[in-house]
Amino acid sequence: MNNLFDHIPEAKAGEFFEALVVSKAVRVERIVSRGHTTPAAEWYDQARDEFVVLLRGAARLRYEDGSIDELTPGDWTVVPAHRRHRVDWTLEDADTVWLAVHYS
Amino acid sequence: MNNLFDHIPEAKAGEFFEALVVSKAVRVERIVSRGHTTPAAEWYDQARDEFVVLLRGAARLRYEDGSIDELTPGDWTVVPAHRRHRVDWTLEDADTVWLAVHYS
Numbered sequence: 714m715n716n717l718f719d720h721i722p723e724a725k726a727g728e729f730f731e732a733l734v735v736s737k738a739v740r741v742e743r744i745v746s747r748g749h750t751t752p753a754a755e756w757y758d759q760a761r762d763e764f765v766v767l768l769r770g771a772a773r774l775r776y777e778d779g780s781i782d783e784l785t786p787g788d789w790t791v792v793p794a795h796r797r798h799r800v801d802w803t804l805e806d807a808d809t810v811w812l813a814v815h816y817s
Numbered sequence: 818m819n820n821l822f823d824h825i826p827e828a829k830a831g832e833f834f835e836a837l838v839v840s841k842a843v844r845v846e847r848i849v850s851r852g853h854t855t856p857a858a859e860w861y862d863q864a865r866d867e868f869v870v871l872l873r874g875a876a877r878l879r880y881e882d883g884s885i886d887e888l889t890p891g892d893w894t895v896v897p898a899h900r901r902h903r904v905d906w907t908l909e910d911a912d913t914v915w916l917a918v919h920y921s
Contacts, residue, residue, distance in 0.1 A: 714893075714894070715892065718891040736866070738842035738920050738921050739842060739843050739920040741868050766916065784818065785820075787872075788818045788821075812870065814843065817842050
């Protein structure tokens with residue numbers, strides 16, 4: 714059985730992205746952060762809508778319009794295509810595990 | 818913030834399905850079971866592929882070919898379109914929460 718919390722890689726220079734499903738319509742990915750944030754002044758600006766749920770740890774998402782989402786386990790949101798956002802903060806002493814679904 | 822573990826309905830006659838995202842390409846849904854199983858001799862036979870992860874509780878999936886997946890939190894699998902399967906068992910004394918992504 715595959716498990717989202719197994720085989721978590723050692724902390725690295727950046728967040729860890731792993732595609733679990735890739736089809737024409739969708740990409741499901743696991744993301745692991747440990748104190749990682751989006752590089753300063755950079756924004757994610759994605760061509761597709763994204764459903765994202767935080768499953769372990771804690772994080773803060775910031776949007777270009779100034780709004781903020783603080784996420785704890787089970788929290789989920791949808792980031793529409795081209796809504797610019799960044800990961801502003803994640804727990805530094807433990808893994809933060811996300812599941813993201815990019816779709817059109 | 819929406820949370821997958823909030824607002825879990827009281828146990829009902831059947832499993833509880835809630836669509837979180839519906840687009841042309843994808844349906845993301847939360848499923849809550851409490852001792853629910855697929856009615857005897859019935860199979861799910863779905864037109865689309867399904868990514869499914871168990872987030873809380875425990876469950877057993879059975880496939881028509883006789884194989885079985887026992888799931889605990891974090892376990893995920895992909896059920897290809899038209900692979901007939903059923904929910905054979907879920908925890909009876911606690912909620913089992915799933916996240917499913919149906920896609921093509």
